[in-house]
Amino acid sequence: MAIQVTATALPEVKIIEPKVFGDARGYFYESFNAVEFAEQVEAGVTFVQDNHSRSAKGVLRGLHYQIQHAQGKLVRVVEGEVFDVAVDIRKSSPNFGKWEGLILSAQNHRQLWIPPGFAHGFVVLSDSAQFLYKTTDYWFAEHERSIIWNDVDIGIEWPINFEPMLAAKDAAGKRLSEAEVFA
Template sequence: MHVIPTKIPDAVILEPKVYEDERGFFLESYNEKTLAKSLGFAPHFVQDNHSHSRQGVLRGLHYQITSPQGKLVRVVTGEVLDVAVDLRRSSPTFGQWASCVLSAENKRQFWIPEGFAHGFLVLSPSADFLYKTTNYYCAEAERTIRWDDPDLAIDWQCPVPPILSQKDQQGQWFKSAEVFV
Protein backbone atom coordinates (compact mmCIF):
# COMPACT_ATOMS: atom_id res chain seq x y z
CA MET A 1 0.00 0.00 0.00
CA HIS A 2 1.30 3.42 -0.98
CA VAL A 3 0.80 6.26 1.54
CA ILE A 4 0.23 9.74 0.13
CA PRO A 5 0.60 12.52 2.70
CA THR A 6 -1.81 15.46 2.93
CA LYS A 7 -1.14 18.87 4.45
CA ILE A 8 -2.38 17.36 7.75
CA PRO A 9 0.15 14.64 8.66
CA ASP A 10 -2.35 12.42 10.54
CA ALA A 11 -4.86 12.30 7.65
CA VAL A 12 -3.41 10.28 4.78
CA ILE A 13 -4.47 8.93 1.41
CA LEU A 14 -3.90 5.22 0.92
CA GLU A 15 -3.41 3.66 -2.49
CA PRO A 16 -3.82 -0.11 -2.50
CA LYS A 17 -1.87 -2.39 -4.78
CA VAL A 18 -4.22 -3.23 -7.67
CA TYR A 19 -3.83 -6.32 -9.82
CA GLU A 20 -5.47 -5.75 -13.21
CA ASP A 21 -5.77 -7.78 -16.37
CA GLU A 22 -8.28 -8.33 -19.17
CA ARG A 23 -10.71 -9.97 -16.69
CA GLY A 24 -10.88 -7.00 -14.33
CA PHE A 25 -9.01 -6.28 -11.11
CA PHE A 26 -8.32 -7.49 -7.58
CA LEU A 27 -7.27 -5.48 -4.53
CA GLU A 28 -7.24 -5.93 -0.79
CA SER A 29 -9.62 -3.26 0.49
CA TYR A 30 -8.62 -3.99 4.07
CA ASN A 31 -5.72 -5.87 5.63
CA GLU A 32 -4.99 -5.11 9.28
CA LYS A 33 -1.25 -5.83 9.00
CA THR A 34 -0.82 -3.71 5.87
CA LEU A 35 -2.83 -0.83 7.33
CA ALA A 36 -0.84 -0.96 10.59
CA LYS A 37 2.42 -0.85 8.64
CA SER A 38 1.13 2.09 6.56
CA LEU A 39 -0.23 4.13 9.49
CA GLY A 40 2.21 3.05 12.20
CA PHE A 41 -0.62 1.60 14.29
CA ALA A 42 -3.61 -0.68 13.79
CA PRO A 43 -7.00 1.01 14.17
CA HIS A 44 -9.69 -1.23 15.62
CA PHE A 45 -12.82 -1.00 13.48
CA VAL A 46 -16.24 -1.76 14.95
CA GLN A 47 -18.70 -0.67 12.24
CA ASP A 48 -18.96 -0.58 8.44
CA ASN A 49 -21.26 1.92 6.70
CA HIS A 50 -22.48 2.31 3.12
CA SER A 51 -23.89 5.57 1.76
CA HIS A 52 -25.44 5.98 -1.70
CA SER A 53 -25.96 9.54 -2.94
CA ARG A 54 -26.74 11.36 -6.16
CA GLN A 55 -24.71 14.07 -7.84
CA GLY A 56 -24.50 17.34 -5.95
CA VAL A 57 -25.26 15.82 -2.54
CA LEU A 58 -22.98 17.12 0.18
CA ARG A 59 -22.89 15.20 3.47
CA GLY A 60 -21.13 16.81 6.40
CA LEU A 61 -19.20 18.10 8.11
CA HIS A 62 -19.96 15.46 10.77
CA TYR A 63 -18.18 14.30 13.91
CA GLN A 64 -18.96 12.85 17.34
CA ILE A 65 -17.82 14.97 20.27
CA THR A 66 -17.87 12.01 22.67
CA SER A 67 -16.99 8.56 21.32
CA PRO A 68 -15.12 10.09 18.33
CA GLN A 69 -14.71 7.98 15.22
CA GLY A 70 -11.65 7.35 13.12
CA LYS A 71 -12.76 6.55 9.57
CA LEU A 72 -11.27 4.63 6.66
CA VAL A 73 -13.31 5.79 3.67
CA ARG A 74 -13.50 4.76 0.02
CA VAL A 75 -15.76 4.94 -3.03
CA VAL A 76 -16.81 1.81 -4.95
CA THR A 77 -18.97 3.48 -7.61
CA GLY A 78 -18.72 7.06 -8.78
CA GLU A 79 -16.54 9.91 -7.51
CA VAL A 80 -16.55 12.23 -4.50
CA LEU A 81 -14.52 15.08 -3.09
CA ASP A 82 -13.74 13.96 0.46
CA VAL A 83 -12.83 16.47 3.19
CA ALA A 84 -11.41 16.14 6.71
CA VAL A 85 -11.15 19.05 9.18
CA ASP A 86 -8.84 18.88 12.19
CA LEU A 87 -10.86 19.70 15.33
CA ARG A 88 -8.11 18.87 17.85
CA ARG A 89 -7.41 22.18 19.61
CA SER A 90 -3.95 20.95 20.73
CA SER A 91 -2.95 20.07 17.15
CA PRO A 92 -0.69 22.37 15.09
CA THR A 93 -3.17 21.86 12.22
CA PHE A 94 -6.29 22.74 14.27
CA GLY A 95 -8.93 24.28 12.00
CA GLN A 96 -7.19 23.20 8.81
CA TRP A 97 -8.67 20.87 6.24
CA ALA A 98 -7.37 18.30 3.77
CA SER A 99 -9.22 16.89 0.79
CA CYS A 100 -8.86 14.30 -1.94
CA VAL A 101 -10.89 12.86 -4.78
CA LEU A 102 -11.96 9.29 -4.12
CA SER A 103 -13.38 7.27 -6.98
CA ALA A 104 -14.11 3.77 -8.16
CA GLU A 105 -11.46 4.39 -10.78
CA ASN A 106 -8.57 5.54 -8.57
CA LYS A 107 -9.47 3.06 -5.77
CA ARG A 108 -7.89 5.31 -3.15
CA GLN A 109 -8.87 5.35 0.50
CA PHE A 110 -8.63 8.20 3.00
CA TRP A 111 -7.71 7.67 6.66
CA ILE A 112 -9.41 10.26 8.85
CA PRO A 113 -8.32 10.02 12.50
CA GLU A 114 -10.48 10.54 15.58
CA GLY A 115 -10.87 14.24 16.34
CA PHE A 116 -11.74 15.27 12.78
CA ALA A 117 -14.96 16.42 11.14
CA HIS A 118 -15.69 14.70 7.85
CA GLY A 119 -17.77 15.40 4.77
CA PHE A 120 -18.00 14.63 1.08
CA LEU A 121 -19.53 16.01 -2.11
CA VAL A 122 -20.69 13.69 -4.89
CA LEU A 123 -19.11 14.72 -8.20
CA SER A 124 -20.43 11.90 -10.44
CA PRO A 125 -24.08 11.10 -11.33
CA SER A 126 -24.15 8.96 -8.17
CA ALA A 127 -21.69 7.41 -5.74
CA ASP A 128 -21.47 4.51 -3.31
CA PHE A 129 -19.34 5.52 -0.35
CA LEU A 130 -18.10 2.87 2.11
CA TYR A 131 -16.36 3.47 5.40
CA LYS A 132 -15.14 1.68 8.47
CA THR A 133 -15.32 3.39 11.87
CA THR A 134 -13.36 2.94 15.09
CA ASN A 135 -16.38 3.70 17.25
CA TYR A 136 -20.11 3.09 17.01
CA TYR A 137 -22.51 5.74 15.77
CA CYS A 138 -23.95 7.75 18.65
CA ALA A 139 -26.72 10.18 17.68
CA GLU A 140 -26.48 12.12 20.96
CA ALA A 141 -22.76 12.78 20.38
CA GLU A 142 -23.06 13.75 16.71
CA ARG A 143 -22.31 17.34 15.76
CA THR A 144 -22.31 19.15 12.42
CA ILE A 145 -20.23 22.10 11.25
CA ARG A 146 -21.50 24.09 8.28
CA TRP A 147 -19.97 23.02 5.00
CA ASP A 148 -19.69 26.67 3.88
CA ASP A 149 -18.08 28.07 7.03
CA PRO A 150 -16.00 31.11 5.97
CA ASP A 151 -13.37 30.50 8.67
CA LEU A 152 -12.64 27.06 7.21
CA ALA A 153 -12.92 28.28 3.58
CA ILE A 154 -13.11 24.77 2.16
CA ASP A 155 -12.80 24.64 -1.62
CA TRP A 156 -15.60 22.19 -2.42
CA GLN A 157 -15.20 22.72 -6.17
CA CYS A 158 -18.98 23.02 -6.30
CA PRO A 159 -20.26 25.23 -9.15
CA VAL A 160 -23.88 25.14 -7.91
CA PRO A 161 -25.33 25.05 -4.39
CA PRO A 162 -25.14 21.49 -3.03
CA ILE A 163 -28.05 19.32 -1.96
CA LEU A 164 -28.08 19.20 1.85
CA SER A 165 -30.04 17.40 4.53
CA GLN A 166 -31.95 19.53 7.01
CA LYS A 167 -29.39 18.58 9.67
CA ASP A 168 -26.51 19.78 7.48
CA GLN A 169 -28.32 23.02 6.67
CA GLN A 170 -28.51 23.72 10.41
CA GLY A 171 -24.84 22.98 11.17
CA GLN A 172 -22.89 25.17 13.58
CA TRP A 173 -20.27 27.70 12.64
CA PHE A 174 -16.71 26.56 13.33
CA LYS A 175 -16.14 29.37 15.89
CA SER A 176 -19.01 28.12 18.06
CA ALA A 177 -18.59 24.37 17.51
CA GLU A 178 -17.55 21.98 20.26
CA VAL A 179 -14.05 20.72 19.52
CA PHE A 180 -11.57 18.25 21.00
CA VAL A 181 -8.85 19.15 23.52
Protein backbone atom coordinates in the same frame (compact mmCIF):
# COMPACT_ATOMS: atom_id res chain seq x y z
CA MET B 1 3.41 -4.39 0.35
CA ALA B 2 0.03 -4.02 -1.28
CA ILE B 3 -0.55 -0.37 -0.31
CA GLN B 4 1.21 2.94 -0.75
CA VAL B 5 0.61 5.47 2.02
CA THR B 6 1.07 9.20 1.50
CA ALA B 7 0.87 11.84 4.20
CA THR B 8 -1.23 14.93 3.53
CA ALA B 9 -0.78 18.52 4.69
CA LEU B 10 -2.52 17.32 7.86
CA PRO B 11 0.07 14.71 8.96
CA GLU B 12 -2.42 12.41 10.71
CA VAL B 13 -4.68 12.23 7.62
CA LYS B 14 -3.28 9.73 5.14
CA ILE B 15 -4.00 8.72 1.54
CA ILE B 16 -3.91 4.98 1.01
CA GLU B 17 -3.54 3.61 -2.50
CA PRO B 18 -3.83 -0.15 -2.93
CA LYS B 19 -1.92 -2.10 -5.55
CA VAL B 20 -4.52 -2.99 -8.20
CA PHE B 21 -4.06 -6.13 -10.27
CA GLY B 22 -5.93 -5.91 -13.56
CA ASP B 23 -6.26 -7.71 -16.84
CA ALA B 24 -8.87 -8.27 -19.57
CA ARG B 25 -11.21 -9.90 -17.02
CA GLY B 26 -11.29 -6.89 -14.67
CA TYR B 27 -9.28 -6.13 -11.54
CA PHE B 28 -8.60 -7.22 -7.96
CA TYR B 29 -7.20 -5.38 -4.98
CA GLU B 30 -7.04 -5.90 -1.25
CA SER B 31 -9.15 -3.08 0.20
CA PHE B 32 -8.05 -3.62 3.81
CA ASN B 33 -5.33 -5.56 5.59
CA ALA B 34 -5.04 -5.05 9.36
CA VAL B 35 -1.31 -5.85 9.48
CA GLU B 36 -0.42 -3.42 6.69
CA PHE B 37 -2.69 -0.75 8.15
CA ALA B 38 -0.97 -1.07 11.56
CA GLU B 39 2.51 -1.03 10.02
CA GLN B 40 2.05 1.77 7.50
CA VAL B 41 -0.85 3.94 8.67
CA GLU B 42 -1.56 3.71 12.39
CA ALA B 43 -0.99 0.97 14.94
CA GLY B 44 -3.58 0.03 17.53
CA VAL B 45 -6.64 0.86 15.43
CA THR B 46 -9.63 -1.45 15.66
CA PHE B 47 -12.56 -1.02 13.31
CA VAL B 48 -15.98 -1.91 14.75
CA GLN B 49 -18.48 -0.85 12.11
CA ASP B 50 -18.73 -0.71 8.30
CA ASN B 51 -21.06 1.83 6.66
CA HIS B 52 -22.27 2.19 3.08
CA SER B 53 -24.08 5.19 1.62
CA ARG B 54 -25.31 5.95 -1.88
CA SER B 55 -25.88 9.55 -2.89
CA ALA B 56 -26.94 11.44 -6.00
CA LYS B 57 -24.89 14.12 -7.75
CA GLY B 58 -24.70 17.31 -5.73
CA VAL B 59 -25.36 15.71 -2.33
CA LEU B 60 -23.02 17.01 0.34
CA ARG B 61 -22.75 15.03 3.58
CA GLY B 62 -20.97 16.59 6.53
CA LEU B 63 -18.98 17.97 8.10
CA HIS B 64 -19.65 15.28 10.72
CA TYR B 65 -17.97 14.15 13.93
CA GLN B 66 -18.87 12.73 17.32
CA ILE B 67 -17.86 14.83 20.32
CA GLN B 68 -17.86 11.69 22.49
CA HIS B 69 -17.00 8.26 21.12
CA ALA B 70 -14.89 10.02 18.49
CA GLN B 71 -14.58 7.96 15.33
CA GLY B 72 -11.62 7.32 13.11
CA LYS B 73 -12.78 6.62 9.55
CA LEU B 74 -11.24 4.75 6.66
CA VAL B 75 -13.22 5.92 3.62
CA ARG B 76 -13.42 4.89 -0.04
CA VAL B 77 -15.69 5.11 -3.08
CA VAL B 78 -16.77 2.00 -5.03
CA GLU B 79 -19.04 3.75 -7.57
CA GLY B 80 -18.68 7.27 -8.88
CA GLU B 81 -16.58 10.16 -7.61
CA VAL B 82 -16.59 12.43 -4.58
CA PHE B 83 -14.53 15.28 -3.20
CA ASP B 84 -13.70 14.14 0.33
CA VAL B 85 -12.68 16.50 3.15
CA ALA B 86 -11.16 16.22 6.62
CA VAL B 87 -10.95 19.20 8.99
CA ASP B 88 -8.74 19.24 12.10
CA ILE B 89 -10.99 20.25 15.01
CA ARG B 90 -8.53 19.60 17.86
CA LYS B 91 -8.11 22.95 19.64
CA SER B 92 -4.60 22.01 20.82
CA SER B 93 -3.41 21.12 17.31
CA PRO B 94 -1.21 23.52 15.33
CA ASN B 95 -3.47 22.61 12.39
CA PHE B 96 -6.75 23.47 14.13
CA GLY B 97 -9.30 24.61 11.53
CA LYS B 98 -7.18 23.49 8.57
CA TRP B 99 -8.57 21.09 5.98
CA GLU B 100 -7.45 18.54 3.44
CA GLY B 101 -9.50 17.49 0.43
CA LEU B 102 -9.06 15.09 -2.42
CA ILE B 103 -10.95 13.17 -5.08
CA LEU B 104 -11.91 9.62 -4.19
CA SER B 105 -13.35 7.53 -7.00
CA ALA B 106 -14.09 4.03 -8.15
CA GLN B 107 -11.41 4.59 -10.81
CA ASN B 108 -8.52 5.74 -8.56
CA HIS B 109 -9.27 3.28 -5.71
CA ARG B 110 -7.88 5.77 -3.19
CA GLN B 111 -8.82 5.59 0.45
CA LEU B 112 -8.47 8.24 3.12
CA TRP B 113 -7.68 7.63 6.80
CA ILE B 114 -9.31 10.28 8.98
CA PRO B 115 -8.38 9.80 12.64
CA PRO B 116 -10.51 10.78 15.64
CA GLY B 117 -10.45 14.53 16.25
CA PHE B 118 -11.34 15.48 12.67
CA ALA B 119 -14.64 16.46 11.06
CA HIS B 120 -15.43 14.72 7.79
CA GLY B 121 -17.59 15.38 4.76
CA PHE B 122 -17.88 14.82 1.03
CA VAL B 123 -19.75 16.07 -2.01
CA VAL B 124 -20.78 13.81 -4.92
CA LEU B 125 -19.36 14.93 -8.27
CA SER B 126 -20.59 12.07 -10.48
CA ASP B 127 -24.21 11.13 -11.30
CA SER B 128 -24.20 9.04 -8.12
CA ALA B 129 -21.64 7.59 -5.72
CA GLN B 130 -21.42 4.68 -3.34
CA PHE B 131 -19.28 5.53 -0.34
CA LEU B 132 -17.96 2.89 2.06
CA TYR B 133 -16.24 3.51 5.37
CA LYS B 134 -14.99 1.69 8.40
CA THR B 135 -15.24 3.35 11.83
CA THR B 136 -13.30 2.89 15.06
CA ASP B 137 -16.36 3.46 17.25
CA TYR B 138 -20.09 3.05 16.89
CA TRP B 139 -22.52 5.79 15.87
CA PHE B 140 -24.24 7.60 18.74
CA ALA B 141 -26.89 10.09 17.59
CA GLU B 142 -26.66 12.04 20.84
CA HIS B 143 -22.93 12.73 20.29
CA GLU B 144 -23.06 13.54 16.58
CA ARG B 145 -22.23 17.10 15.62
CA SER B 146 -22.05 18.95 12.32
CA ILE B 147 -20.03 21.93 11.17
CA ILE B 148 -21.52 23.90 8.30
CA TRP B 149 -19.94 22.93 5.00
CA ASN B 150 -19.24 26.50 3.84
CA ASP B 151 -17.79 28.00 7.04
CA VAL B 152 -15.72 30.95 5.82
CA ASP B 153 -13.26 30.54 8.70
CA ILE B 154 -12.33 27.08 7.40
CA GLY B 155 -12.52 28.08 3.73
CA ILE B 156 -12.88 24.68 2.08
CA GLU B 157 -12.47 25.00 -1.68
CA TRP B 158 -15.27 22.66 -2.75
CA PRO B 159 -14.94 21.96 -6.51
CA ILE B 160 -18.58 22.77 -7.21
CA ASN B 161 -20.44 25.63 -8.87
CA PHE B 162 -23.89 24.78 -7.49
CA GLU B 163 -25.71 24.83 -4.18
CA PRO B 164 -25.35 21.29 -2.77
CA MET B 165 -28.24 19.19 -1.46
CA LEU B 166 -28.00 18.91 2.33
CA ALA B 167 -29.73 16.95 5.06
CA ALA B 168 -31.51 19.17 7.60
CA LYS B 169 -28.87 18.40 10.25
CA ASP B 170 -26.10 19.48 7.88
CA ALA B 171 -27.89 22.67 6.83
CA ALA B 172 -28.15 23.47 10.56
CA GLY B 173 -24.44 22.82 11.17
CA LYS B 174 -22.56 25.29 13.33
CA ARG B 175 -19.59 27.39 12.39
CA LEU B 176 -16.31 26.09 13.78
CA SER B 177 -16.08 29.11 16.10
CA GLU B 178 -19.41 28.08 17.72
CA ALA B 179 -19.01 24.29 17.60
CA GLU B 180 -18.01 21.89 20.34
CA VAL B 181 -14.51 20.76 19.47
CA PHE B 182 -11.83 18.51 20.93
CA ALA B 183 -9.30 19.79 23.47
